[in-house]
Amino acid sequence: MEGTDSQEDFKKLDKSLRIRRIIDTATRLFHQKGYRSTTLDDVSKELGITKAALYHYVSSKENLLSIIYIQALENIFENLHMILEKDLPPDKRLRLIIQNHIKNISIRYLPMLSVFLTEEGHLPESDSRKIREEKKKYTRVIEKTIEQGILQGLFLKADPKLQAYAILGMCNWIYKWYRPEHTPYTPDQIADGFVSLLEAGYLKKERAKECTDLGIPAGPIKKGKHETRKQIYYRLKKQCKAMIEIIDELEKTP
Amino acid sequence: MEGTDSQEDFKKLDKSLRIRRIIDTATRLFHQKGYRSTTLDDVSKELGITKAALYHYVSSKENLLSIIYIQALENIFENLHMILEKDLPPDKRLRLIIQNHIKNISIRYLPMLSVFLTEEGHLPESDSRKIREEKKKYTRVIEKTIEQGILQGLFLKADPKLQAYAILGMCNWIYKWYRPEHTPYTPDQIADGFVSLLEAGYLKKERAKECTDLGIPAGPIKKGKHETRKQIYYRLKKQCKAMIEIIDELEKTP
Known part of the structure; x- marks a missing residue:
């Protein structure tokens, strides 16, 4: 019997792994059927254990949801x-x-992100408040990175908070359309694709182009400050070529 | 009494307006409390009419949800x-x-979009299938516009479907963070902000810059084809200035 097998499996697991298994199973069910339509009976059945055994790990369905949110955070x-500890320049940091x-969030933990973004209303108020604060912290990191990018002359001038919302929307929305078995794109x-679109959108043109053209890392170089003569010659030559093209066009224009 | 007032109000309305009022009221409640947690009792109470009177217009809560989806579509x-009928070039069309x-969708009809994007699972299967098809049609319009933009040399090369998902994610996500009474941005x-970020991301650089610099509409001009000499001189002068700047930098670089 499937159930007995899973039960054996579950019992063989180390305690920390058991909690992990409960979280994964409940997350999958909440994602598929919605939090409201899923019962603790469903969860214990799926785990192949009794409801009494499940109560050994979680005190209620609400408690289980809170545990999922903590894991998601x-x-x-x-x-x-880890990214912030690297102390990278804003363009590199935002890319990472x-x-x-x-x-690692939208695709790898898709069911968890889906629950995280949709079931907040079912959390106890104190947990719900904490989640809102943590979400704000995350948005604020992106916002600050954009602020620094603008200050350092790497990013185009823009409203950092609005741009953070734009980026997060694009990235979060993936949980709505990505299906591992159907989507014809790899992570x-x-x-x-998204980084190309966004970087062309928020990085200063010459900066974005320079980095790509010269194959140099998008570090905190400032024009004419840390650039080598070789890099400047390169830009000069590109500029000359562009001028010649324009003169050619001019010749052809009546 | 509030209830009696609304009831009088409701009865005074023309029939088509009554249905509109039912849709708006139910949409607001579904958005606030979720479809599952809202009853037809709640809806009729909010409208200030009896449940029997409500049944005159809708046959069930599920039917009410279907009506909301039809209105949303x-x-x-x-x-x-209306935008497609204008037969605009791809860059102008995508901007519109x-x-x-x-x-007009994410902000003006925020509660309706929120219901539209979250309660599909509660529709009868045939309606749900229809909604999925209509959503695909909408995405396909954006995808085709990007395809044409790339073909006409106006847009940077990219995967049109992936870019359509990116754009839709950014725009749909607004319903998650926009609150008319709190958000410090106007529609x-x-x-x-979003158009600037996206256009800098998908339009070809020179095209995007040209349009902004010359204050010309982003029409289907092709370089050296429909441009006037004046516009080309302008570009040439800009190019010269950029070269002079580079030579200045070169002078300062050891």
Whole structure:
């Protein structure tokens, strides 16, 4: 019997892994059927254990939802802290944050993100408040990165908060359309496509082009400050070519 | 009494307006409390009519949800068709589609979009299938516009479907963070901010810059084809200035 097998499986697990298994199973069910339509009976059945055994780990369905939210926050902030610790220039940092969000949050933990973004109303008020604060913190990191990018002359002038909302919308929305078995894009393709669109949108043109053209990392170089003569010659030559093209066009224009 | 007033109000309305009022009221409640937590009793109470009177217009809560979805589709496609009828070049068309989505769908009909994007699972299967098809049609319009933009050399090369998802995510997500009474941005500011970010991201650089610099409409001009000599001189002068700046930098670089 399936149930007995899972029960054996579950009992063989180390305690921390058991909680992990409960979280994963409940997340999957909440994602598929919605929090309201899922009962603790469904969860225990899916785990192959009795409801009494499940109560050993969680005190209620609401408590289970809170545990899922705590786990989701851990997933979200774990990588973010690693990125922030690297102390990168704003353009590199924002790129990593976006790539991480797409690949490690929206796609890898899709069912968890889906629950995280839709079931907040079912949390106890104190947890719900905490979640709102943590979400704001996350948005604020993106906002501050954009602010710094603008200050350092790397990013185009824009409203940092509005741009943070725009980026988050694009990245979060993935949970609505990405289906591992149907979507014809790999996580890398999605991350590359979105990063290209966004970077062309928020990075200063010459900066974005320079980095791509010269194959140099998008570091905190300021024009004429840390550039080598070779890089400046390169830009000068490109500019000359562009002028020649314009003169050609002029010749053809009546 | 509030209830009696609304009841009088409701009875005074023309029949088509009564249905409109029912849709608006139910949409607001479904948006606030969720479809599952709202009863037809809540809806009739809010309207100030009896449940029996409500049954005169809708046969069930599910039927009411279907009616809301039909109305939402009408709102979504009405303006889209007007935009498509204008037969604009892809860059202008996509700009209008994005502006319309942000201002006339995500913000103006926020509660309706919220219900539309979250309660599909509660529709009868046949309606749900129809909604999925209509959503695909809408995405396909954006995708095709991007395809044409790339073909006509106006847009940067990219995967049109992936870019359509990116744009839709950014625009749809507004329903999650926009609150008329709290958000410090006007609908126009949001539309302008998002359009700037996106256009810098998908339009070809020289095209985007040209349009802004010369204050010319983003029409289907092709370089050296429909441009006047005056416009080309302008570009040439800009190019010269940029070269002089680079030579200045070169002078200062050891």
